[in-house]
Amino acid sequence: MKKGIHPENYRLVVFKDFSCDESFLCRSAAPTSETIKWEDGNEYPLVKLEISNKSHPFFTGKMKFVDTAGRIDKFNKKFSKFSKFTKEDKED
Numbered sequence: 001m002k003k004g005i006h007p008e009n010y011r012l013v014v015f016k017d018f019s020c021d022e023s024f025l026c027r028s029a030a031p032t033s034e035t036i037k038w039e040d041g042n043e044y045p046l047v048k049l050e051i052s053n054k055s056h057p058f059f060t061g062k063m064k065f066v067d068t069a070g071r072i073d074k075f076n077k078k079f080s081k082f083s084k085f086t087k088e089d090k091e092d
Helices: 069-082 087-091
Strands: 011-017 022-028 035-037 043-049
Touching: none
Parallel strands: 011 043
Antiparallel strands: 011 022, 035 043
16 A cells, blocks of 8 residues: 555444445444444444445335435425525415
8 A cells, every 4th residue: 555645544434324224344434423333342433324235226126215305394494594585475
C-alpha cells in the first residue's frame, strides 16, 4: 500500500441493513458514534443502512416497498414553519 493516501481511522465496522435485519462486518473509515456487539463477542462501530445488497430489488429479484411517504411528511412537518406560504395560499 502507498503511504499517506489511506485514512487513519480505517477499522472493522458493522453495517446493518434495518429493512431486512441483516448485518455484515468489513473494514471502513465511515464516521459513526454508535457501537454494536458482533457475533464474535467484540464491540464494533455501527453504520445503519436503509438498503443493502440483501434488500435491494436488483440483487434480490423482489420488489419491496420503501416507505418514503412517511419521511416526506416528517420533512414537511419539520420545515413547514420556514415556508413562505401558508396552507390557504397554496390552495388558491
